Amino acid sequence: MRILIVEDDVEAAEAMCRGLVASGHQCVVAADGAYGLKEAGDSDFDVYVVDRMMPRLDGLAMVETLRRTGDQTPVLFLSALGEVDDRVAGLKAGGDDYLVKPYALSELVARVEALARRRETGSVQTVLKVGDLEMDLIARSVHRAGQEIDLQPREFQLLEFLMRHAGQSVTRTMLLEKVWEYHFDPQTNVIDVHISRLRSKIDKGFDRAMLQTVRGAGYRLEA
């Protein structure tokens, strides 16, 4: 994947780049919104990672400009501003996700990959398939190797999110944000308990565990 990082803090940008490269991606760094626009125009990227506050052209203005010119590349905003209003402003300007500084590198990588994936599977799907696991979104049923699995509504949503991001790491914060739709710090790892319950339902009795824990990052559903 090619990722454009638009960030005026050179050190932070380099650290991001190293993290992305270590996960097998390529990255280009632009020091502000104006350079960012230029880079975005010169070549294709899979995801833009854009800092909100920069000299010259700020992140919001840059993304608004890109969207006006028809560029639909997913945008992950980075910001030191974490209030709900700031988040809403970022999403309104055309951002697809919002990450508040300071963040863990693993969180950034997971979100970038999730955004790129979302772009690939743009079409509306009614059945999700990962390995021998199958989810029918209309009948709201889940089967693994032909065997029906009974899930609670939230477990269903959780598995749907994991299946849509199969093969990628998803963090606990991402799950709380995208599945429960809450932005707060749950103190203890309540998400882990939900995952382990889901795991016992989809992996118990099968020879291979699909739902894996990624150390230091979160979870990954593997085919």
Add this chain to the structure above:
Amino acid sequence: MRIASLFRRTPFRLTVLFLALFTTAAASVLTYVYLASAHEARVQAEQAVDAKLQALRAIYASRGVAGLNQALIERATGGDDGLFLLRSASGERVTGNLEASPIEGLPDGEASTSFTLTEANDAGRLVKITAWGREVRLSGGERLFVGEDMASGQAFLARLSEGLWGAAALVFLLGLSGGLILSRQVERGMAALNTAVEAVRAGDLNARIPLRKSGDELDELAQGLNLMLDRLQQSMANLRHVGDAIAHDLRTPLTRLRARLESALIEVEAGRGDPVQALSTALSETDSLLKTFNTVLAIARLQAARETPDKTVFDAAELAADMAELYEPAAEDKGLEFAAEVEKGLMIQGDRAFLAQALANILDNAIKYTPAGGAVMLRARRRSTGEVEFSATDTGPGVPRDERARVLQRFVRLENSRSEPGSGLGLSLVQAVAEAHGGTIRLDEGPGAFGGYGPGLRVAILLPPA
């Protein structure tokens, strides 16, 4: 106060303006009354003259010049204060109480005129009196003049105008001095105000405007400004408090982190420690430091602003149900019985994320401090007062009554809780969130002690309804 500067003062200018208006109005009224009275006097004189002329002509018609002459003499002596003159056809004076006719020449038919008489008044002084009269030519060629003086009307007018001018002069004087006093007073009030504003501008936020206790609008303004300054000062103090709190609260963990890194470095240099282990410990310490920083900042901001930044109206029942659903597995995993009782339709106005955090904190505490085999219950209901109450009740060791206020303070952790992970900020944040929503936090004893459990703790968040 110089005259020039006096004229720049609003109250004085208003006084002068109103005096001018009053004077113009008085003059207009006076002129109108004067003209109207003069006209009325003239009309009355005319009517009297015509009535007398008619009567005298009738006498002349029946009894001739001699009869008229007789009648005129009778009238002059009989108390008629009219003016009469009978002249012969050639213009010679025949009889009457006028020496000469005010009518010039010998016009044909009728002629009338206004004229002045000089008479001695009651005090013996000579005064001029306006009179009006008409002369008619009788059938025998004699001319009869009848006139009326308008002295009574004139005297009334003179008294009226004297009175009015006197009143106007008095009003003018009173108004002027009143305006001056008013200007002075306003000036004094404004001076106090200006002094205070000047002081604040120079950076003295303690400056206040002294109240004169008069309850007037200047006092009201002063009071408003004083309140504004109070609030401003409070905000500044809060801001300073935020800075102080953060500095104070982060110094300890930063110092600890630094010490850990330093000792790790020494160990690694000596070839003993594991660098990866040291780094990952440092990383997780940094994370918890950042978490602490964010929480302290959030508490300080909530306390400073006294309200949350993102207020929306939403159903707290949904929020409580979500939180119960989120925390139930964690409670059960620990071997706790978990129950949630959530009433439907609890509309409140607030910040959803902050309230979620507050509920998460009290649930997290309840689960953390209740030993396996115990129970945790979340309730959300509307009290009879209309307030929305969230409460988490546990069967853990509870918090002794005299410690309950203390555990709300930042970084306060009870002795027996130190073995559990935590920063000592959880309940402080809950309190800040509750208060920022105009609510309160309450700590009470739980269900009581039984079989080695308890007495438990009940933490309630009370919020005003939307």
